[in-house]
Amino acid sequence: MANKFGKHRGRSPLSGRSKIARRLSKGKQKFKEESPNIDSPNEQGSFPFVSVIVPVMNERKTLRRVLSEASRVHPQTEVIVVVNGSTDGSLEIARKSGAKVLMYEHPLGHDVGRSIGAREAQGNILLFIDADMVIPAATLRAFVDAVTQGADVALNDYSGPVKKFTVHGVVLAKHALNQLLGRPDLEGSSITAVPHALSRKALDIIGTSALSVPPLAHTMAICKGLNVRRVIHVNVGQLNPMRLKRERKHSLTPLIMGDHLEAIQWWLRKTDSRGGYEDGDRQRWMVR
Amino acid sequence: MNKRRSIPNQIHLKNVLLRDRSTGVKDGINWRKSEAFNDSPGQLQEAAHKNWSQYFHRRAGGKGGDWKVILQRGKSYTSGFMKGVGLYSKIIPVPLRNTASAVVCACNRAIDLQSVLKKLSILPLKEIVVVLHNASDEMFTIARNYKNTVVVHFPEAVDPDVERSLGAKLTSANTLLFVDGEQAVDANILARFIWECESRVDIALNDISTRLGLFYQRAGIERFHEFLNRSLNRKDLKANSLSSLPFALSRHALDTMGISNLAVPAKAHAMAILGGLRIGIGGAVKSSSHYERSASNEKWRRAAGDHIEAWREAMTAQGSRLNFADSTRNRSVLGEWER
Numbered sequence: 001m002a003n004k005f006g007k008h009r010g011r012s013p014l015s016g017r018s019k020i021a022r023r024l025s026k027g028k029q030k031f032k033e034e035s036p037n038i039d040s041p042n043e044q045g046s047f048p049f050v051s052v053i054v055p056v057m058n059e060r061k062t063l064r065r066v067l068s069e070a071s072r073v074h075p076q077t078e079v080i081v082v083v084n085g086s087t088d089g090s091l092e093i094a095r096k097s098g099a100k101v102l103m104y105e106h107p108l109g110h111d112v113g114r115s116i117g118a119r120e121a122q123g124n125i126l127l128f129i130d131a132d133m134v135i136p137a138a139t140l141r142a143f144v145d146a147v148t149q150g151a152d153v154a155l156n157d158y159s160g161p162v163k164k165f166t167v168h169g170v171v172l173a174k175h176a177l178n179q180l181l182g183r184p185d186l187e188g189s190s191i192t193a194v195p196h197a198l199s200r201k202a203l204d205i206i207g208t209s210a211l212s213v214p215p216l217a218h219t220m221a222i223c224k225g226l227n228v229r230r231v232i233h234v235n236v237g238q239l240n241p242m243r244l245k246r247e248r249k250h251s252l253t254p255l256i257m258g259d260h261l262e263a264i265q266w267w268l269r270k271t272d273s274r275g276g277y278e279d280g281d282r283q284r285w286m287v288r
Numbered sequence: 289m290n291k292r293r294s295i296p297n298q299i300h301l302k303n304v305l306l307r308d309r310s311t312g313v314k315d316g317i318n319w320r321k322s323e324a325f326n327d328s329p330g331q332l333q334e335a336a337h338k339n340w341s342q343y344f345h346r347r348a349g350g351k352g353g354d355w356k357v358i359l360q361r362g363k364s365y366t367s368g369f370m371k372g373v374g375l376y377s378k379i380i381p382v383p384l385r386n387t388a389s390a391v392v393c394a395c396n397r398a399i400d401l402q403s404v405l406k407k408l409s410i411l412p413l414k415e416i417v418v419v420l421h422n423a424s425d426e427m428f429t430i431a432r433n434y435k436n437t438v439v440v441h442f443p444e445a446v447d448p449d450v451e452r453s454l455g456a457k458l459t460s461a462n463t464l465l466f467v468d469g470e471q472a473v474d475a476n477i478l479a480r481f482i483w484e485c486e487s488r489v490d491i492a493l494n495d496i497s498t499r500l501g502l503f504y505q506r507a508g509i510e511r512f513h514e515f516l517n518r519s520l521n522r523k524d525l526k527a528n529s530l531s532s533l534p535f536a537l538s539r540h541a542l543d544t545m546g547i548s549n550l551a552v553p554a555k556a557h558a559m560a561i562l563g564g565l566r567i568g569i570g571g572a573v574k575s576s577s578h579y580e581r582s583a584s585n586e587k588w589r590r591a592a593g594d595h596i597e598a599w600r601e602a603m604t605a606q607g608s609r610l611n612f613a614d615s616t617r618n619r620s621v622l623g624e625w626e627r
Contacts, residue, residue: 109617258612277593
């Protein structure tokens, strides 16, 4: 597989594997990994209308405020926190908040928490946010409202910094993918960015697993004819100085670039060698 | 500091140019006396190109160097050469070790073809392959008027990308310069594309990126080009690609990509990168038809399909994520995937 040849920043996959191997020899840790602890407050028989999914990895600083805003999005809201690889006390904060908490000892990897959370969600509408960014409930409500009004995928109208000659790789990838999917109107908006909301229908069509590779989920949504639209602009670039710091240390750019390619490859497999685009009147047979 | 250093350099260059010129005069006189002498302008041009190439590669210091200086020296030598011969014919010299040809796909405007060929005729080209379709007698006459043209004609309209690759099949030169049949480009500029391809790279692209403006103002097609380059780890190429004329290719490049793949420029471009070809810039030409091309819906859809083909090619070679592996996600916890 291509995975072998990638640039590994941070841990190498080999060192990761040896750790897992060590754990396995110690005991039945593996099963603990695969079926998480679920901490759920008593439900009073009422089904939630909105499920807010928040993956958390060591985000103690902002978590309390993030969860408080999330819980106020709708009167019938369940907040699902997917704590993974956290050692900073995030877990306790999540538990105290009254949210449904899923706990994984090890980091799941970028955006895998979205899939895990979505799997547990019971709401008609799923709202995805990050734990390191406090977005007011009123702002989040706009995404929920968009789905209530018929959107299947309600995106943050955020395209990143584009008034430049050379844009960031992720910004380029998002624009290129939307253009390739025939949705240039979406500009650089993507499921990759939070906040965004999905209808239950969208979740059924996309499936929970693909949410771990957001550009793939984005591509599936568009190709399967879901109603995908931009809602309001939330400047997640500016809100996130912590992320900038992390980006310098351990860049996510190669991962997200790869995600976009994986999305293109999925599309390729679902269509033909030209992604369903006609060849016009090019007489290829003339040159062999 | 800079100024100080540049003065002796300039004096040095002046001396070099004078020496080149006097060598040119000498060689011109010798050619006039030789049996090969012929007073047709075509013969004179050919002799001047040939003598300059020989002189440059044997004695004038050879290989690399700044193209501007090489061009200046060539002009100095060849003007001396013509003085020595006693006849004059305009040329733009490029010191070639091997042969170069041009491929022109003409659209149906005689005036454009005329001016394009006029520019090409002063370059050291072995052949100029002119691909015509539905051509008028006038177009034929123009194409045939030049001494080294090879004219191909199709009774029906053929796609320009296909025409280019057909044209490429008809010449055996080592370097191929592909130019737009609608837009005449100064021969001095075209000369550098040939030179880069001769001396440094396998593919000399047109640098359109500086003219594109800020990212958000660009046409959708440019996003494909730029993302294709970036996904193949060639951020340095920006939005430049084989989709923009003019460009020059080495024989090695043609063999690596396969001539027939030129019919799908984006795919050829990806194959060139995947094949490890040396890809650089040959110059910056403002391409008028380029913008026109970006405009229509049909062209956009076609570019999308072409790029899908390009990625498909790349993914066949390097896997679905190319060089951007996912080594951090624990996908095993996800269970079944919609594949």
